[in-house]
Amino acid sequence: MKGTIRPAILDLLRDRTRAAHERAEEALPLLDPALDAGRYRAILAGFWGFHAALEPRLSAVAELREWGLDPAARRKLPRLERDLRTLGADPERLPVADAVPEVEGTAAALGCMYVLEGATLGGRVISRHLAARGIGPETGGAFFAGYGDETGEMWKSFSAAIGAYAEAHPESIARIVEAADDTFTLLERWLAHAR
Numbered sequence: 313m314k315g316t317i318r319p320a321i322l323d324l325l326r327d328r329t330r331a332a333h334e335r336a337e338e339a340l341p342l343l344d345p346a347l348d349a350g351r352y353r354a355i356l357a358g359f360w361g362f363h364a365a366l367e368p369r370l371s372a373v374a375e376l377r378e379w380g381l382d383p384a385a386r387r388k389l390p391r392l393e394r395d396l397r398t399l400g401a402d403p404e405r406l407p408v409a410d411a412v413p414e415v416e417g418t419a420a421a422l423g424c425m426y427v428l429e430g431a432t433l434g435g436r437v438i439s440r441h442l443a444a445r446g447i448g449p450e451t452g453g454a455f456f457a458g459y460g461d462e463t464g465e466m467w468k469s470f471s472a473a474i475g476a477y478a479e480a481h482p483e484s485i486a487r488i489v490e491a492a493d494d495t496f497t498l499l500e501r502w503l504a505h506a507r
Contacts, residue, residue: 319475321485325426328489332496339503342438342456352447353399356455358503360392362409366424366495369415376421379473386466388428391454398452409502413494419484422474423491427499429470432458 326333340355341347370376371383393403415421435456439449447453449460459466478485 321478336500419487427495
């Protein structure tokens with residue numbers, strides 16, 4: 313984001329969701345040297361179940377497009393499905409999360425997307441770790457590879473959109489933060505259950 317001003321909402325979100333974010337990361341042994349194929353597949357299945365429940369809710373928030381965000385272009389399910397099939401799992405036989413955040417408006421959608429888009433950005437570290445184990449975008453690591461070379465630009469455009477929305481609707485900031493915290497918490501619970 314060189315040459316741009318970081319929106320204040322991102323710092324607020326990072327600070328206010330730190331505990332929930334850390335709990336969610338602890339639920340994922342992705343950097344564990346003992347991570348085996350079965351555990352990795354189970355983690356991907358957990359992410360698939362969460363995204364399968366949440367992505368349709370985000371897609372239903374039409375106002376996101378007014379802020380330059382197209383949920384269809386940011387879907388993670390196709391990559392998760394490809395990874396799971398590559399690793400011998402059938403996504404259609406996997407459970408879908410029974411508890412995901414309510415997405416009743418743009419502020420809540422942006423809070424949820426902060427978590428999902430931030431995970432895509434953070435996935436670059438995981439992707440490098442997986443690559444050292446022979447797992448790349450074509451061999452079961454597409455989800456963590458995110459948007460590939462476009463990951464930084466996709467984060468930058470999300471950052472600009474959430475910053476502009478928070479500036480235009482300061483009364484919605486608390487709802488954005490609440491939705492992000494809920495997303496981290498429910499994701500952590502689901503992944504702990506799905507492992």
